[in-house]
Amino acid sequence: MIHFGTGGWRAVIADEFTKANIRLLIAGLCSLMHKEGHDGAEICVGYDRRFLSKESAHWAAEVMAGYGFRPYVINRSSPTPLMMFMVKTRAMPYGIAVTASHNPAIYNGIKVFTAGGRDADRTVTDKIEAEIAQINPDTIKSMDYDAAVAAGVITEHNPTNEYIDSILSAIDVEAIKNAQLRIALDPMYGVSQTSLSMILMTCRCDLEIIHDRRDTLFGGKLPAPNEDTLGPLAAVVMDRWRCDLGIATDGDADRLGVIDDQGQFVHPNKLLVLLYYYLVKYRGWQGPCVRNNSTTVLLDRVAAGLGQNCYEVPVGFKWMSAKMTETDAIIGGESSGGLAVRGHISGKDGIYAAALLVEMLAVTGKKLSALYREIEAQYGALRYAEASFTMTPARKPALQQYLFEQHACPEFENVDHISREDGCKVYFTDGSWVICRFSGTEPLLRMAAEAETDEKAQSYIQTWKAFLSL
Template identity: 30%
Template sequence: MTSWPPTVQEWLAHDPDPGSTTELAACSAEELRERFAHSLTFGTAGLRGPLRAGPNGMNLAVVLRTTRGVTAVLAERGLGGGHVVVGYDARHRSAEFGRAAAEVFAAQGFSVTLMPGPVPTPVVAFAVRRTGAVAGVQITASHNPPTDNGYKVYLEGGLQIVSPTDRDIEQAIASAPPADQIPRTPVEESGADLLSAYAERAATVRRGAGSVRVALTPMHGVGGEFALDALALAGIADVHVVTGQFAPDPDFPTVAFPNPEEPGAVDALLALAADVDAEVSIALDPDADRCAIGVPSAAGWRMLSGDETGWLLGDYVLSRCNDPASAVVASTVVSSRMLAAIAASYGARHVETLTGFKWLARADDDVPGTLRYAYEEAIGHCLDPEAVRDKDGISAAVLACDMVAALRAQGLSVLDALDALARRHGVHTTAAVTRRVTSPQQAAEIMTRLRNQPPAALVGFDLTVTDLQPRADALVFTGGDDTATVRVVVRPSGTEPKLKCYLEIRCDEELITARGRAAELQNAAAEAVRRW
């Protein structure tokens, strides 16, 4: 290709997918401009985009050229010819894209483990770390709509890439050969031993004993069999699955949006949990790197927020840590502040990072101690950083069941444990306000306005603002008094056309009073933030 981004004609001249000509011919002039205005770029969790022809979509040509770019960067860093792990989920075209990526690596002299079938994303992170691979690639769009796919890159140690590596790869992609001129060498699938090793390792996060009755859904994704294996190895065999959502299905036919956090997505799971009298319900997202937990209450089953699960698991990990003073726990700037208070109570160190597990996984890089636990509010949890330096829904499911069993042995429920944390560290409530935007430009305009004219007050509290640029495009607004505080973080989404606002209220009064006041403040704050 003589220019980048290419013209439609240049693209078609080198697109190895025979269906692209017909697809692009059916596009309007406006859609063609959108598809060819720019290329997919690396965001919070790699490349993600709609399955479609053109540089601004996920397709075979983009996968080939992206992989060629990755090989060039690895070679520049003296890692050419090293071992690479390639995996893929069960989305449309994932297997095709995974094989294509493996073949490009092989043609450039790398030894390649191409996973034997669809696997959860944390399996690839585990395999890279376990084998000492120089890199790993997972074809996945996680919990995006069924029309999307993506490309996630890990480097040595199974850590997601961060800048400047992402920009280096993008530059290498721009100068890569045309897709149909990139060599490919056939690769045989392998790594079955790594799948077994992963399940065995995930089971070891369990600290206690005793069975738990579980309701489980993998939400049409790839985590079902892996979760059953890990739970069984951990001594948890009383697992009931949502049968209509158990087999992988790239169309996600029973949910409007394949994300456990979306309204209605876990209705079938909670109905099953009630039917079988489960003690805990577990929803994995389609690539099983995220885990949502549901528990019974007096008013029926309810899902915990990602922050609530983060508090509980963080406290549980630290309570069973032999040397908490050497432990590091981490959460992101958009997550609740309670984990910091929990860590302080154990004498552990808390680190706050930018959004995304590419930063959480590195939380102990420049501080004393070793990372033991990390979470982000979007139901992502890292329970075993020595094995998986990324979020892992399956190990989170194992530890959640272990925690439920341990609480039951003390005559306590999960909600009792949440009450205890609130009494100890103050009532914390969190909420998210999402504003959809038509383009990244619109999101940038809103952020500019908030920077130039920040709101002075919120729910009666004067606000101070912290701008996280240049580290991140985010603003943090805080205010409060001796009995209550309010915090709002505003940032554009790294994966979707949204502006996200993360609210947290903290109240220090008696439990029932504090919860009532926190709810009032949160509702008022959310209403005000929507007008920002």
Template identity: 30%
Template sequence: MDRIKFGTDGWRAVIAKDYTIDAVAKVAYATALWLTRKFKNPAAVIGYDCRFGGEMFMEAVAKILASKGIRVYIPEQFVTTPMVSLAVKKLKANCGIMISACNGPVNFNGYKLKGDHGGPMFEKDVKDIENLISEENEIDLELLNWNYMLEQGLIQYINLETIYMKEVRDNLSPEKFKASGLRIAFDAMFGSGQNLIKKLFPDEVSMHCVVNPSFHGVPPDPVRKNLNELSEWITHTRDIALGIALDGDADCVTLFDEKGNLIDANMILLLLIHYLAGYRQEEGKVVAGFSSTGKVRKICDHYAVPLIQSKIGFKEISRIMTEETVLVAGEESGGIALGDHLPERDGFWAGLMVALAIVDTGKSLKQLLKEVYSITGPFAFERVDLELNRIIRTRVIENCRNEVYQNFGSFKVIRTESLDGCKFYFSENQWLLIRPSGTEPLIRLYAEAETSDITLAIIEAARKTLVGEA
């Protein structure tokens, strides 16, 4: 087994291959050492989603932390990642741990770390924990008695869902949407957000709201190819105002308009800037990941809203949100955070904020999108993952750093940016970003242009250039 390393969104591995009780115990022990060295009388919140073995892995982590004198709060059933982050903040815990591989393949699980600020743990702290992971297991789980730890109060059950739903009701006025008569269609993708819509809008259309660790063989990733059923339902039903699809742990979101058209995270970010800065006249900065649409700058300039570009991964965005007054933050992979909520991605919260925009403005989602396009101009965005061997991946990244690529097919490079990966501009409205994945052995290609045809042509030209190196 390779050394355990954390990527942009935690540590992920294949269940029963590298993701085992033994491996999770090593990471948990390192987390416990870090907590006891950094804090006096530390406390942690641990959750899990609907992936295979989630509760078992959570209990192993809880026992190890409790054995080191750490107060541990756990849920009685699966929860979302935002529930864990919110509970860390509300309970004044020092750390959150979420057993989840987010939107990853169905045979994966993961281990996500949350800081005491209520968002992804900062990079330095993650590295400190990573460096404490031993090659040998330091503790025998069989010697740790679960019932004894419960009796002693070292491990306590707490209803994280109740804490979260109170926050939703207190801040997002769900009764406004109910009173409007508008309808929502919801796809939980068999993930841990499945109870949210049932509790808040029990009469609304919902699908894949049961526990199925195989996810019917479809990764709980809310991208177009995985959401045809939701799109078709909205198209044929004709009375749906908004479709909401969440990933496996409900921190990422994709929306659909009343015609069944997909609204990705780039458009959701633009919509929320338009609603919050335009209609509600709220103030604050916008934070956007380096791979996000370039149209964020255009709409921020339109509303005189300061824009901060960040490295990819919500750890960096979260850090900025703790230091600045932020209106909204987002990244193209589906993560959206509202500044008055948490420095954390929250797919359900973002979806309900768009629902509130529809009610408050009295306009359909399609009409609001038309207003956004009138400010930004039309654009198309695509992301493609390339599976290349390690040697080729390394060569591609070195070539990017050394400015080897001067063109991709007929697209000639006029300038580059290298905040995170390498972004090649062919014009002010056409660009390509090449970077290695922070969670999987892949090279990611991101492209944007005025039309879908041009965007796909950029992707294909880049693919031919890079694959040709093999």
């Protein structure tokens, strides 16, 4: 069964991620595009470095060609933001990326993008699922890949330079050159290495790169840049190089992870606050910001202090992109490391975010830790806690019903209000909060909390754990 989550369709390879299901999904997309009047349109097709990604992209292109569309195939593994960039710049109605982003190596998937290079929202994915339900797999049309290339129906391209140039035009290259920064990069065996290293070398940064080859098992680790996975990058930063910054991106390069000059992991909450503060305070930009419901409310404080608004949306970057467009927000971000910036693409881009962070160090002449202390001195400090719990297929339905249909919730004190828009989020009268929700991309139950002390934030998590006997 094909069902889109918060980050597209993802499934275990050879279980539900199969050639038959890929063809079925693309046939459903083609049917929707036909109904929307996009017959014969150019459609971007890209892929990451995962097992079967290239082959899957070709299977998808074959079906598109069979239905009369013109697949614009990126002919090498590339960052997901690059596909979104091409959908936007070439005014395509749709595009796809074969990727499972930061999921474990046994997964693969497909992300769908709409006009403007946006993540397909629930309205679109519901329509695709409805079209899929009407399709007979035995009648799906297709055209042999090589034959379609020979006939000019499928075209192959390498638009990497266009994407790189767009980012270079959006950052202060001269300031970065003058700063002579040392940067350590960890693509986590994913697709950011070419674009990000070219951008930073153009800015005359000294680079040390690890984990840059293709490894479909991602070194036996999760291709997600977090505190648990970035030990090797921290070691490089603190080695004889003594780097100014360590940068990591997830498997498809839409998420960012950072190690500061002291070898410490910088939580994505802090990166989001830092970049918004920098863009308003140092670049002079004006506008609100957007965060999801699992992300720090320190961003709200900073926005208010700068005379701006901060908007909260459910988890899933499709909601983030829509709210950013609606409010003309400067930046939108999430606690998992994804963020988008106005004027680039309408989705998260770890490569562009990394380039902006490097610019921030160069322009301010300050270390990340010093900049964050500057923010906390003005707006106060908050402490964040999070936890994840694996959910078996046998247990999830009952727990889901208990939490979100029976509206079960611990009896917290000093509750201001409770939201069930996306999971169960409890807001407290002192501004602290805790959320419990199911992941839309992995079989996990996630919890996050924020308060003025570590102990208080952790107590909220522990209360939920005890309540659910986890």
